[in-house]
Amino acid sequence: xxxxxxxxxxxFLKKVTQSMELERAPKxxxxxxxxxxxxxxxxxxxxxxxxLVSTKGWIAILLLVSSFIGFLIFDEHQVKMDWFTTLKxxxxxxxxxxxxxxxxxFVSDSTIYALVGLLVFMGVQVWYLKRFFAKRQVxx
Amino acid sequence: xxxxxxxxxxxxxxxxxxSAFAKLVExxxxxxxxxxxxxxxxxxxxxEVAQDSFLRAYQAxxxxxxxxxxxxxxxxxxxxxxxxxxxxxxxxxxxNDVDYNFNVNISALENNWDSLEKQEQRQTIKNxxxxxxxxxxxxxxxxxxxxxxxxxxxxxxxLNDNAVKVKLFRARKRLSYILRRKLEPETIEGYxxxxxxxxx
Numbered sequence: 001x002x003x004x005x006x007x008x009x010x011x012f013l014k015k016v017t018q019s020m021e022l023e024r025a026p027k028x029x030x031x032x033x034x035x036x037x038x039x040x041x042x043x044x045x046x047x048x049x050x051x052l053v054s055t056k057g058w059i060a061i062l063l064l065v066s067s068f069i070g071f072l073i074f075d076e077h078q079v080k081m082d083w084f085t086t087l088k089x090x091x092x093x094x095x096x097x098x099x100x101x102x103x104x105x106f107v108s109d110s111t112i113y114a115l116v117g118l119l120v121f122m123g124v125q126v127w128y129l130k131r132f133f134a135k136r137q138v139x140x
Numbered sequence: 141x142x143x144x145x146x147x148x149x150x151x152x153x154x155x156x157x158x159s160a161f162a163k164l165v166e167x168x169x170x171x172x173x174x175x176x177x178x179x180x181x182x183x184x185x186x187x188e189v190a191q192d193s194f195l196r197a198y199q200a201x202x203x204x205x206x207x208x209x210x211x212x213x214x215x216x217x218x219x220x221x222x223x224x225x226x227x228x229x230x231x232x233x234x235x236n237d238v239d240y241n242f243n244v245n246i247s248a249l250e251n252n253w254d255s256l257e258k259q260e261q262r263q264t265i266k267n268x269x270x271x272x273x274x275x276x277x278x279x280x281x282x283x284x285x286x287x288x289x290x291x292x293x294x295x296x297x298x299l300n301d302n303a304v305k306v307k308l309f310r311a312r313k314r315l316s317y318i319l320r321r322k323l324e325p326e327t328i329e330g331y332x333x334x335x336x337x338x339x340x
Contacts, residue, residue, distance in 0.1 A: 005244075005246070006309070010312065012249065012253075012316070013280075013316070015253075016253060016261075017265060019258070019265050020262075020269065021262060021266065022170040022171055022174045022285070023177050024170060025173035026173075026183075026187055029187070030165040030166050030169055032191065033165050033169075033191050033194045036195060037158065037195060041158075
């Protein structure tokens with residue numbers, strides 16, 4: 001098709017398509033859209049994300065941790081522990097419960113391997129499931 | 141609809157004024173529904189795609205920077221929603237790659253067109269566009285009815301403007317072939333009969 005014919009066809013189609021009409025959306029279409037939108041907005045406000053620790057909380061934690069680290073690094077005074085002996089805790093016997101339990105408890109190597117394996121497996125599963133549900137926008 | 145005309149409604153909708161968004165839905169519902177129907181073919185599916193498109197547009201409204209017209213941005217969402225719908229239903233986008241090579245007498249075609257009543261003209265072009273494949277129908281609607289530029293159509297379809305130019309050229313030829321068949325059925329029948337005799 002040469003350029004002239006092409007232009008002629010274009011002009012004809014411009015004329016013809018003036019009689020074109022759009023398909024009509026169903027009756028009450030816009031009302032249905034707005035109803036769905038309102039439902040979404042209500043749901044969104046009901047289940048809006050709220051952090052467990054607020055920004056102020058995180059700032060307070062950060063200040064506490066940094067002041068503790070600062071104290072450990074820059075404080076040159078020795079901590080005096082002589083008040084501890086006044087409690088006379090040594091008279092109560094062996095207080096180290098963990099050591100006592102550890103001495104009597106026997107755990108085989110294979111049990112430890114199995115437990116470590118289980119922990120790793122659970123860690124991976126939690127991460128994988130979290131991603132999977134986040135993708136499908138399922139709220140847990 | 142112009143960019144300036146929509147902008148106040150968009151600004152109000154972003155700040156949470158749902159009545160402003162309702163006005164946008166009202167203004168664009170028929171075009172969005174038409175595009176969705178051309179893609180998915182069934183009215184009930186088209187309604188679903190069109191509704192999802194508006195909901196998606198509302199969610200993403202704050203990301204609309206105004207680089208393009210709101211309508212172009214909305215049609216792009218609709219087109220992508222339609223493709224997602226087809227993919228989900230394991231259906232394919234209807235494409236017609238048949239290239240018609242024929243000499244059409246435009247003046248004769250135009251005379252036949254002019255002799256039709258207004259109502260007949262409306263019905264003829266409606267039926268002709270319906271016979272086109274989904275992509276051809278969308279191209280013709282966006283270019284001739286919505287009067288979008290090749291660049292705007294390319295943006296909606298995710299193609300480059302040269303590809304759109306080629307596709308539009310072919311869509312035009314296919315539409316003129318369908319129109320000729322509708323406006324000059326006896327000519328086509330005669331040609332087909334002649335062709336049949338030549339083959340035999």
